[in-house]
Amino acid sequence: MRPIVHVKTDLYNRDVKQNTETILLNAALNGDADSFNRLCERYYPAMVAIAYSRLSDRSLAEDAAQEAFYIAFRDISKLKEPNHFGRWLTKICRNISSDMAKAKRRDKLVAIEELELQRGETTEQENYVEAVRSIISKLPLKAREVIYLRFYNKLTYQEISNVLGISQEAVNGRLRRAKKLIIKELGRHNSIEADL
């Protein structure tokens, strides 16, 4: 019986969360700035993660998330389906991050050099973390997004599904494929290290 209770609680929590969001969104649509701020608080970490998956720079990612909120604030009346606020915001944030990434591209070499300097001496586990970080940065964009949302934001599949506008099964599939790629690349990394 216990698992059933858990399921019910999860469903209840999800409903409450969704209802709260709907209330906040309706108030924001009616010009209530505080409600919009609360929505921003709710989505900020996820938007930073989405932006970071493209920019690999926390400061820029935060700027992108904040700009996304500004665009959303400005154009909120254009939001046709209030239930899709999360995915709408994600699209805005993706566009802004992509623009920023293009502008940043020319500084890429400098950034890599800085990263190299920051490394220094590390333990074995830290080596793995560094290797995984490097692998993640080379993953396809969609895989990177879902990895950040899951492992940085600790979002549930349902929450990721809301933010990305895809089904939970698709979230699961993307995560599985991303992890497989990481394992594969880690194996290659280890074999290279072993060869060395």
Place this chain on the structure above:
Amino acid sequence: MKNKKDEKWLDETISRAVYIGEVKFDAKQWNEKYILNQSEAAKHSTIKPHKNLWRIIMESKVTKYSAAAVATLAITLVLLSPFGTSGNGGIVLADVQRKIDEIETMVIRGTKTFTRPGEDGDILEFCGVKCEFDLVKYSSIKYGLVEEGYVGDELVYRITLNRQKQQTLLVLPPCKKYGMFTSTDKQMQLLENLSPKGIINLLLEGYHRNLGRDDLDGVEAEVFECKDTEPFIGLLPKAIFDIQSLEGKVWIGIKEQLPVRVEGDLFIGKSLMTMFKDLNLHEVNTFGQYNVELDEEIFDIKPPEGYTEFTLSDILSLIPTKAKAGFAGLGVSFCIVPAGFIVWKRHRKKKTTANQH
């Protein structure tokens, strides 16, 4: 992954790899950066600046002053449009917007008063005439917009923005003068903003505050306040019309779910439109006639018979040298020239002289 232990290890490693530190949304900082700081917000705005407006006005066939006066009236109409509102509680913006969608025409009445800044706030006088107008406005989504300004029973100015022909006609009955020119893109944009959806979108970009219920002669309404000039930044260059602050109040009828009254207070900084003088503008609009039948002829831009087109010299001859110097960029103050007021005053002076003889 061979087992759960490996999977757990991988998840932990990924979590560490993607950890970039805690991030927290700072509403205060965000508001300051993006909402209150207009220049930062404008940087990200998709609204393109209208760099050529000044040139358009200066090259207008009609005098630059009349063109600028038209621009002022147009902007005032936008600022005090009955469609600009939002709120919560008893009034739901979405409902108001739905209602507004059904409105094609309306008639607005009210007053427009120019005052000097200061404790006394005395009404501005130009050549002995108080700048306090009674207004009647006719608005049609299809045809355009007309504003009539009266002093007493006398019609002082009539301005017609014809949407279909993209022409603007300024008529000054006291002196039987008129000016007509092609509406600039900016003016037409202002007219577009007068559409219900346009103005709601425009005002939704700013913050609103619900001031609660009010009773307007038996009409129960909810009052909303807007103090944000951001949506209006960039509508006109600061050199022409420098809106430094704006306080607007909108009364939305609970039963009607439509705006029933709008009050606006603008503080306009030294700019061309104020002859390089700080100035206050207070306007009150009341609404009661929605979807009334408005004849297309009301929006006709054919100059009335017996009227002649006014020229730059009509106006310049009446402006003191100091003010002209102000235009040249010397920043010398003078006083405001409401639409057609100078020409009207000239006409009155002539009349007085004739009577004395």
